[in-house]
Each structure stands twice: as structure tokens, then as C-alpha cells.
Amino acid sequence: xxxxxxxxxxxxxxxxxxxxxxxxxxxxxxxxxxxxxxxxxxxxxxxxxxxxxxxxxxxxxxxxxxxxxxxxxxxxxxxxxxxxxxxxxxxxxxxxxxxxxxxxxxxxxxxxxxxxxxxxxxxxxxxxxxxxxxxxxxxxxxxxxxxxxxxxxxxxxxxxxxxxxxxxxxxxxxxxxxxxxxxxxxxxxxxxxxxxxxxxxxxxxxxxxxxxxxxxxxxxxxxxxxxxxxxxxxxxxxxxxxxxxxxxxxxxxxxxxxxxxxxxxxxxxxxxxxxxxxxxxxxxxxxxxxxxxxxxxxxxxxxxxxxxxxxxxxxxxxxxxxxxxxxxxxxxxxxxxxxxxxxxxxxxxxxxxxxxxxxxxxxxxxxxxxxxxxxxxxxxxxxxxxxxxxxxxxxxxxxxxxxxxxxxxxxxxxxxxxxxxxxxxxxxxxxxxxxxxxxxxxxxxxxxxxxxxxxxxxxxxxxxxxxxxxxxxxxxxxxxxxxxxxxxxxxxxxxxxxxx
Numbered sequence: 169x170x171x172x173x174x175x176x177x178x179x180x181x182x183x184x185x186x187x188x189x190x191x192x193x194x195x196x197x198x199x200x201x202x203x204x205x206x207x208x209x210x211x212x213x214x215x216x217x218x219x220x221x222x223x224x225x226x227x228x229x230x231x232x233x234x235x236x237x238x239x240x241x242x243x244x245x246x247x248x249x250x251x252x253x254x255x256x257x258x259x260x261x262x263x264x265x266x267x268x269x270x271x272x273x274x275x276x277x278x279x280x281x282x283x284x285x286x287x288x289x290x291x292x293x294x295x296x297x298x299x300x301x302x303x304x305x306x307x308x309x310x311x312x313x314x315x316x317x318x319x320x321x322x323x324x325x326x327x328x329x330x331x332x333x334x335x336x337x338x339x340x341x342x343x344x345x346x347x348x349x350x351x352x353x354x355x356x357x358x359x360x361x362x363x364x365x366x367x368x369x370x371x372x373x374x375x376x377x378x379x380x381x382x383x384x385x386x387x388x389x390x391x392x393x394x395x396x397x398x399x400x401x402x403x404x405x406x407x408x409x410x411x412x413x414x415x416x417x418x419x420x421x422x423x424x425x426x427x428x429x430x431x432x433x434x435x436x437x438x439x440x441x442x443x444x445x446x447x448x449x450x451x452x453x454x455x456x457x458x459x460x461x462x463x464x465x466x467x468x469x470x471x472x473x474x475x476x477x478x479x480x481x482x483x484x485x486x487x488x489x490x491x492x493x494x495x496x497x498x499x500x501x502x503x504x505x506x507x508x509x510x511x512x513x514x515x516x517x518x519x520x521x522x523x524x525x526x527x528x529x530x531x532x533x534x535x536x537x538x539x540x541x542x543x544x545x546x547x548x549x550x551x552x553x554x555x556x557x558x559x560x561x562x563x564x565x566x567x568x569x570x571x572x573x574x575x576x577x578x579x580x581x582x583x584x585x586x587x588x589x590x591x592x593x594x595x596x597x598x599x600x601x602x603x604x605x606x607x608x609x610x611x612x613x614x615x616x617x618x619x620x621x622x623x624x625x626x627x628x629x630x631x632x633x634x635x636x637x638x639x640x641x642x643x644x645x646x647x648x649x650x651x652x653x654x655x656x657x658x659x660x661x662x663x664x665x666x667x668x
Contacts, residue, residue, distance in 0.1 A: 176220045177231060183244070184237040192225070218253045222264070222273070230264050232273070238282025245291055255291060257302050274305060283314050287321065289328055296329040304388040304425030311386070319386035338379055345372035352380045356391035362403050366410075375411045378419070388424030390433075398439040405448055414448070417459045431459065435467035444472060446483035453488055453554070456481060475594045478555045479565055482523070485553050489517050490524035498532070500541040505550060520559040521552025526568040533571070544579040545587065548572065557592050564601045565592075569610050576616065583616060585623040589630060599627060603635035612639050614647035618655050621648050 174192075181192040221232050221244055231237060232244070248254060260274040277286045283306065285291075292299035303311065303321055311319040323339065330337045342348060345368050355365050366376040381404055382390050391397045408414055420431040420443065428436065434443045440463065449456040460477055468474050489508045496503055496519070504525070507516035519525050520543075525532060536542050548560040557565070563572050576583050588599045588611060602611050608631065617624040628641055 173220075173223075176216055177225055179216065180221060180231050180244075183247070184231060184234070184240045186231055186234055186236050192231075216247050217251045218248045218255065218259070221248065222259070224265065228265070230276075233264065233271070233276045233280070235280045235282075238277055238280045238285055241277075241282055241285035242288070242290055257298050260286065260302055261305060274302065278306065278310055283310060287314070287325070289325060289332070292329065293332050296326070296333060299329070301424065304384075308386060338377075338383065341374055342369075342380070345369050345374055349380075349383050352383060353385070353391045356381065356397045356400060356404070357394040358396065362400060362407055366407055376407050377411070378408055378413045378415065381408065382419060382430075384424055387427055389427045390430060392430050392433045392437075393427070395437045398434070398437045398442060401439065401442045402445070405445075417455050417462075420459055421462050431462055432467075435463070435471075438471040440467065440472035441476065441480075442471075444477060444480045446480050446487060449481075449484040450487040453481070453485060456484055457554070475592075475596060478557075478592065478594065482521075482553060482555055482557070482562065482565065485517060486521075486523035486525075489519075489522055493519045493522060493525060498535055500539055501536055501543050501547060502541075504532070504536075504543070505547065515554050515556060516552060517554075518550060518552035518559065520547065520550065521557070521562045523562075523566045526563050526566045526571065529568060529571045533574075542578055543575050545572075545576055545581045545583055548575065549587070555593055558590060560587060561590065561592050561598055561601065564598055564605070564607075567605055567607070569602055569607055573610055573613065573616065582620070585620075585627055588627050597630065599630055600632065603631060603638065606638060608635060608638040612641065612644045614644060614651045617648040618651035621645060621652065624648055 178189075178192040180186075181189040186192070222230070224230050237244070245255065255273075260277075261272055263269045264271050264273060264276070274286065277283050287299065287303060300321065306314075308319045315322040315325075323337070327337045327340065339349060342352070347365070347368065351360075352365070354360055355362055362376065369375055384390055392401075405415070415430075420434075421429050423429045423432075431443065434440050444456065444460070460481075463472075463477075468477075472480075492508045498504070504520040505518055507518060509517045533543065545560070548563065549558050551558050552562065560572065563569060572583065589597050591597050592601070599608075599611055602608055611627070612624065624645065631639075
């Protein structure tokens with residue numbers, strides 16, 4: 169170890185009144201020269217750094233890991249700040265030594281009765297959120313003992329911290345409206361009316377804020393730990409939206425202490441479908457994908473599967489780009505196949521892949537017919553959007569396959585067996601999507617299969633037995649054969665598949 173390091177350890181030990189301070193001084197220099205040495209170091213700007221306080225001695229011990237060091241922790245804080253640094257959440261939660269993962273600076277403070285010096289204005293001024301995050305790492309019994317309450321940060325300290333950041337403590341704002349944190353949690357988890365609470369806050373010059381909805385209990389859990397709160401989730405989101413507030417990805421995945429995140433609570437309460445409501449993610453598609461990436465595989469059941477998410481995302485995508493399409497003047501079908509996100513690096517989003525377009529498809533198709541440029545099945549095979557589904561599959565998922573059948577009739581182009589057996593990215597065939605929507609009769613309409621009864625039988629073999637009650641296949645087959653004969657006798661050209 170270098171001489172400078174010995175000197176620094178001697179200074180630290182002396183600064184903290186460490187019981188072995190004399191030993192450290194003797195190791196570096198005689199006690200009589202300490203003051204002169206300190207002056208010499210200061211004149212050379214060789215100040216102590218945070219790393220010096222967090223470094224072990226030759227015996228592998230940490231000077232800071234002692235009662236005397238914690239009694240003098242404010243001196244250490246001042247020295248670290250003088251060096252242009254500060255203690256962070258990571259400093260307190262990182263193991264002091266690789267060989268002892270349980271021994272952190274925070275644990276040292278707890279064992280050596282130094283928590284009062286850790287949770288002080290001097291250490292955290294301007295960084296309340298970071299301090300609060302660390303606070304919930306302390307066991308509840310120790311927290312109760314420190315500030316003599318149920319385990320919350322002292323109101324006086326919290327108020328001082330907020331004022332230093334130019335803010336008003338949430339509890340003080342609620343108090344002006346005659347409300348408490350307990351009142352808010354009761355409304356979210358009980359039978360209270362959120363709109364009435366919002367009205368009470370409004371009368372006091374406030375509003376129903378996100379920070380109120382996300383306030384935690386002594387263990388770090390939000391109101392969404394309760395299933396009853398999820399019953400009011402949509403109302404909460406709408407109420408926040410009235411004040412231009414919304415839950416962000418960070419709010420959903422934030423984990424305070426050792427309790428579950430809001431996203432985890434959603435999965436636990438079978439409410440992922442509520443979190444990923446398409447309307448909540450309009451114009452926030454990257455955030456929606458980001459949040460879904462935090463959903464564990466084991467959660468992707470019941471309330472929302474991966475397939476369900478893709479459908480929700482497609483609808484959010486439609487909501488996001490619907491206005492862009494509405495602003496366009498459709499002069500031909502090329503406009504329906506022109507990417508709405510041409511200037512971005514995303515996958516092409518086509519108007520023809522949007523739910524908003526299919527919901528008013530009759531109007532769109534009529535406009536195209538007037539211009540002599542009707543859509544074809546070949547057009548519908550074009551992929552669109554982040555999920556990469558063909559517009560044909562998207563139309564089926566949006567419940568507009570009847571319009572697809574109409575396009576086939578008007579264009580004289582058949583929907584092929586391959587079309588019906590095409591798949592989305594989860595392997596779901598188009599025919600299966602129609603079956604899930606109880607729309608199999610559209611797929612087995614006799615006129616679609618005139619001249620192709622064999623292919624019709626092949627497709628029927630792909631239909632799950634559980635869905636076959638939607639169609640009387642024997643009657644459909646007979647009708648398809650009759651349609652074939654009728655077309656042949658009438659000299660009418662049979663619909664034949666065209667190349668993709």
C-alpha cells in the first residue's frame with residue numbers, strides 16, 4: 169500500500185475517532201506530525217475521496233464499518249462533498265467486500281446505530297426520491313424505531329426535503345383538502361367514489377394526481393396490491409388523463425423495497441389486459457412494447473397472452489396512426505399501401521393494416537371504386553405494422569372478413585387455401601382466427617369454393633373440432649358443388665387463385 173493511502177487511512181480513523189486510530193497513525197506517521205501532515209495534504213489539494221472512505225485496510229477491514237465512524241458520519245459527508253462527490257443509493261446497497269455480499273454500508277449503519285445519520289437532510293438534500301428508495305431497504309422494525317411511527321420517513325424531514333426542491337409535500341396538499349393518504353388508499357381499495365375525491369381536491373385548488381394514486385404503505389406497496397383497486401383502474405387512468413397525467417413504464421416496473429411492482433400486481437390480479445388497454449397507449453407504442461418486455465413468461469396467461477398483446481398493440485397502432493390517415497386525401501389504392509411512418513426506422517405501417525380503416529371500409533371501398541382502382545386480395549397480402557401481420561390477417565382479427573370476401577367477389581380473385589392457412593407471428597392460422605371470432609361460415613361460403621371443393625375439404629381438416637359446430641360442412645360442400653355446376657353450365661368463369 170502506498171504511503172499516501174496510509175496517511176489517508178490515518179486521517180479517516182482520526183476523523184471518526186476510531187478506537188484503532190492510533191494504530192493507523194503509527195502506521196502512517198507519528199501522531200505529533202498529524203496536524204502538519206493534514207495541512208500539507210490540503211495545500212496540495214490531495215483531499216480525501218469517497219473511494220478512500222470505502223476502501224479496506226491491509227487487514228481487509230473497513231474503518232467506516234464501526235460505531236465511531238457512524239457517530240461522525242456527518243464529518244465524512246462534508247469531506248466527500250468537499251471532494252465534489254456524494255453518497256448514493258448504490259453506495260449504500262453495494263456489498264463493501266466481494267467476500268461478504270450481505271455486508272453493505274446500509275447494513276453497517278443499521279448494526280452500528282447509524283441510520284439517523286444516513287437518513288438526514290445533509291446527506292440527501294435535493295434527492296428525496298433516491299433517499300425514499302433506500303429507506304424501504306431498511307427493515308420495518310428499524311424504521312419504526314428511528315422516526316417513532318409506523319415505518320414512514322419523518323414528516324418534518326420529508327417536508328424539508330420537498331421544500332429544498334421547491335415542492336410541496338403531498339401530505340400537506342392533501343391536508344388542505346381535508347384528506348389524508350389513508351383516505352386516498354381507502355377510495356382506491358374500497359367503495360369510495362374517485363370522482364367525488366377528485367372534486368374535493370379541485371375545490372381546494374388541487375387535482376387527483378398520479379403521486380396520490382402511487383403512494384405506498386409502510387412496506388412500499390401501492391394501493392394496487394389489492395384486487396379491488398384493479399376494479400377501479402380504468403377510472404383512475406381516465407381521471408389522471410383529465411389532468412394530463414398518465415402512468416409511465418417506470419411507474420409500472422418500479423419496485424420499492426422487496427414488494428412486487430405494479431406490473432407484477434397486475435399479473436397477480438389477472439389485470440394485465442387492463443394495463444395494456446390500447447387506448448392508454450395511443451402515441452406511446454415504443455413504451456407499450458417496452459413495458460411488455462418486462463412481463464414474465466409465466467404471467468402470459470389468462471388475462472393476457474402474447475397473442476392478446478399483439479392484438480392490443482395492433483389496435484393501439486391503429487389509434488396512433490388513424491389521424492395521420494384521416495389527414496390524407498385518398499386518390500387511389502396506392503394511398504392505402506403507402507407507409508404512414510415512412511420517415512422512421514419502424515416497420516412500415518400501412519393504412520390498409522389499421523383497424524380505423526377497416527371500421528369504415530365501405531366508405532373507403534366506395535371511394536376507390538369511383539376512381540376505378542378497387543382493392544384486390546393480392547393487396548391484402550402485404551404485411552403491415554410492428555407485428556408483421558398481413559393486411560388480410562389484420563382484417564380478420566378486426567372482425568371484417570366479410571369485407572375481404574366482398575373484395576374477392578368484386579376483383580374476381582379467389583382467397584386461396586394458402587391465404588386461409590397463412591399465420592400470424594404466433595402461428596395462428598387465418599382460419600383459426602375466424603373460428604375464434606365465430607366467423608367460420610364466412611370462410612366456407614359456397615361461392616368462395618366453386619370449382620375448388622377439394623381445397624375446401626383440405627381447409628376443413630384444419631378446423632379444430634371444438635369450432636366445427638359453426639358450420640354444417642356437409643351442406644356447405646353440397647352447395648359448393650352445386651355452385652361449381654351452375655358456373656360451368658352458365659359458362660361463367662370460375663374464380664381461380666392468382667399468384668401471390
